Structure formats: structure tokens, C-alpha cells
Amino acid sequence: MNTHPFPALVISIAVFCSVSVLAKPYLPDNQDAALLVVPELAVKSATLEDIRTLIDKAQRPSGTVDGFSLADALIQPHLTADSAPEALYLWARIQQHQHDFRGAERTLRRLLEQQPDDASALLLLASVQTIQGKFGQARQSCLQLIGRSSMLVAAACALDNSFQQAKTREKRVQSYSELQSIATRYPPQQQEDSVWLMQILAGMALALDRPEAALAHLSLPADSQRPISYLSLWADAQLAQDNPQAVLTTLADIASRSGATDDNLLLKLALAEQMTGTFQHWQVRCLNRITLREQRQDASHAGLLASYYLLLGDRPDRALFWARINWQQNRLLSDRQLLLRAEQAFNQQV
Incomplete structure (x- = not known):
């Protein structure tokens, strides 16, 4: 059984970006980051362990904003006709983050042809299948975990x-x-x-x-060591219990320490600020981020855009527009509920 562990090692982006050699520009496919200049030597010398640690850090507030984009650039030399299973697994994780769920599924099937008992690959495969609404296939992937995990x-x-x-x-x-x-x-x-x-x-x-x-x-404590997904759930629960001040205090501190704010956490901060009726610092920052996503027609953040227009933007028409786009690519229960709420808000308006 291969579990692809993610050790808690600190990785410095300077290791990859401060080498004085010929550099090539790299533009992330999701247009979510500025143009990165990744040194050729860094691309060639980055190990799978480096990339794995970079991905792990990118899932936390303390990670670099361009962590997944940088990982995408660094893993390319490892993607060959006979790629190692670990390289394929990391590539699938990057594809999943980029919302290329079909690509991630193809990559994982290729990995499983080499290592049918790879539990981490089966679990990730079940996840991307579930997101796509392929529930029957996802269940089969889950069942294959029996005896392997x-x-x-x-x-x-x-x-x-x-x-x-x-x-x-x-x-x-x-x-x-x-x-x-x-x-x-x-x-x-x-x-x-x-x-x-x-x-x-x-x-x-x-x-x-x-x-x-x-x-x-x-x-566990809601701090910068937790994954962004963990903090997002924690904030949702606090807001549902009418405790916005806890969200403002905790997430604002995390944001100030990280130097950048994830889209989902920024939305939670803006919602908490609106609930308290305090100064609109986070609401303005959130609006700026949403405006940028809207200008880019960023379908990979369709769920975020729909949630913003439904909860903060008071635009049921835009909420429904983006909720429908989100539903085309994400079929989880939360996506279904978001679409239903957007439809209800739109119908009440008209």
C-alpha cells in the first residue's frame, strides 16, 4: 500500500527562484496567478519530494499564493511516457486543484495500471469521480480500498x-x-x-x-497550520452559530501572518464583517477579488462568485448565472444546494 505521505517540512521558494540561470516564463492555465518566472535549473533540479512539500504547504494559509502554479511548472520534467507513480499522483493533485477533474481521473488510472493497490490514488480517484457526479464509479473506487487501506x-x-x-x-x-x-x-x-x-x-x-x-x-485549533478547507468549514460553522467576531479575530490574524488571503477565507471574513456591521475593510477586499474573477470569467471559481452574489452582492441574477456554471463542473451536495438557493433567490426577485 502506498500512502504518499506529506511530511511537514518547510520549503523555501527561494530554492527554486533565486538561481541565476536562463529563465522561462510560465503562465498558469487557470490564470489565477501573475506571470511566474521559473528558472530552468530549478525546473530541472526540483525533486518529487520538493514538489510534494510545496503542494502540502500550498493547501495552508502559510503557503505561497502561486504554490500550485509553481508545482505545475516544476513537475513537467517528471511527466514522461514512463512517469513514476509518485509523479503521476502529484500531477493528479495539481490537476484536481486546477479543476481539471477529467484530466486527474485519466492520470490516476494511468497510475493504477502500474500500482493497482495504491490506496492514496484510489481515494483521490473516488474524490474526483464524486465531484463530477460519477457516484457509481466513485463507489467502486471506494470499495477497492477494502484491504488496501x-x-x-x-x-x-x-x-x-x-x-x-x-x-x-x-x-x-x-x-x-x-x-x-x-x-x-x-x-x-x-x-x-x-x-x-x-x-x-x-x-x-x-x-x-x-x-x-x-x-x-x-x-483542532483553527490556526495557520490547518488546511484552508478546514478553516473554511470552521468559519461556516461559526457564522451559522451567529459568531462572526470569532471569524474576524481568528481569520484576520491568520491572513496578516500569511501575507495573502485565500478566496474562500476572504469571503468568510467579508460575511463576518457584514454581520457585525463594522468597517468594510474585508468587504472591499472581497469585492475587488470578485471583480477580478468576474473580469477573467473565471469558471474555476464559479462557486465562489455565486456565493458572493447570493450572500453579499445582492445580485440573484449573477448568483444564478455562476451557480449554473459551477453545477456544470461540480456535482457535490453543496453545489446542488447552492444552485437551489440561487434559483429561489432569483425567483423571489422576479
Whole structure:
């Protein structure tokens, strides 16, 4: 079983970018970053361990804004006709971040032809299949984890899949309860698995309108060491409990330490600021970011744009426009709920 561990090592971008050699420009496919100048020597010398650590840091507020774009540039020499499984796995993670879910799926299938028992690849494959609404295929990928991963990981994969496609609240509650029970019987042995499970359970709880339970699942401190996805769930739960000041205090401190603010966290800060009626610092910053995304017609951030226009922008027509684009590429329960809320807001307006 290959678990592709992500060690908590500090990586310096200067290692890649301060070498005085001929440099080539690199423009990210998602147009999400400024033009990067990546030294040729850095591209050639970056190891898979370097790239893996860079990706891991990019998922946290302390990571570089262009972390995934830089990783994309650095991994290209490793993508050959006989690419190593680790290179394919890292490339699939980059593709997933870029919302190229079909590309990630193809890359993972190529990896699994070499290593059919690779649990991390199967888990990531199930994830990108679920996002695309390929629930039947995703369930098969989850079932293949049995005997290749822990009982908890295999069960969480399958139950999250069931939760995402459930048509009734009763079935969602059943999946949530079953996962809670299994997590009690088979507690995670590694922190990465623990944080992953916390987020699945918290996401389920929020979808069931149980923010207090979501916060109970997110038992680790909300700080810069947590993944952005973890902090986003924590903020949603706090806002649902009418506690915007906690969001402002915690996320503003994290943003000031990181030097850059992730789009989702910026939206949470703007929402918290609106709820408190305080100075519109974060609302202005969020509007500037949204304006930039809108100008670029950035479909990869369609969900963010829809949420902004629904919750802050008071533009149900724009919310529905972007929610429909988001639904074309993302088929999770949260995307379905976003589309329904946008449709309801638009219909109430007209």
C-alpha cells in the first residue's frame, strides 16, 4: 500500500527562484496567478519530494499564493511516457486543484495500471469521480480500498459518497450516523487521517444544519497550520452559530501572518464583517477579488462568485448565472444546494 505521505517540512521558494540561470516564463492555465518566472535549473533540479512539500504547504494559509502554479511548472520534467507513480499522483493533485477533474481521473488510472493497490490514488480517484457526479464509479473506487487501506478510510470514502448523492435528509442522516459510529470503533491512527475525517464529518453536519456538531468535529485549533478547507468549514460553522467576531479575530490574524488571503477565507471574513456591521475593510477586499474573477470569467471559481452574489452582492441574477456554471463542473451536495438557493433567490426577485 502506498500512502504518499506529506511530511511537514518547510520549503523555501527561494530554492527554486533565486538561481541565476536562463529563465522561462510560465503562465498558469487557470490564470489565477501573475506571470511566474521559473528558472530552468530549478525546473530541472526540483525533486518529487520538493514538489510534494510545496503542494502540502500550498493547501495552508502559510503557503505561497502561486504554490500550485509553481508545482505545475516544476513537475513537467517528471511527466514522461514512463512517469513514476509518485509523479503521476502529484500531477493528479495539481490537476484536481486546477479543476481539471477529467484530466486527474485519466492520470490516476494511468497510475493504477502500474500500482493497482495504491490506496492514496484510489481515494483521490473516488474524490474526483464524486465531484463530477460519477457516484457509481466513485463507489467502486471506494470499495477497492477494502484491504488496501484502514477500515476507517474505506468506510469514510463510501459513506461520504452515499451522503453526497442522497436525495433525502433521512438518508444523509443515516450516512452521517454510520460514519460517526465507525470513527468511534476505528479511530484514525495518523493526524492526516484525523484531519481528513474531521472535515468529512463537519461537512456532513453543516449540510444537516448542525453547526454545533460541526464545531465539535473540528476539534483542532483553527490556526495557520490547518488546511484552508478546514478553516473554511470552521468559519461556516461559526457564522451559522451567529459568531462572526470569532471569524474576524481568528481569520484576520491568520491572513496578516500569511501575507495573502485565500478566496474562500476572504469571503468568510467579508460575511463576518457584514454581520457585525463594522468597517468594510474585508468587504472591499472581497469585492475587488470578485471583480477580478468576474473580469477573467473565471469558471474555476464559479462557486465562489455565486456565493458572493447570493450572500453579499445582492445580485440573484449573477448568483444564478455562476451557480449554473459551477453545477456544470461540480456535482457535490453543496453545489446542488447552492444552485437551489440561487434559483429561489432569483425567483423571489422576479
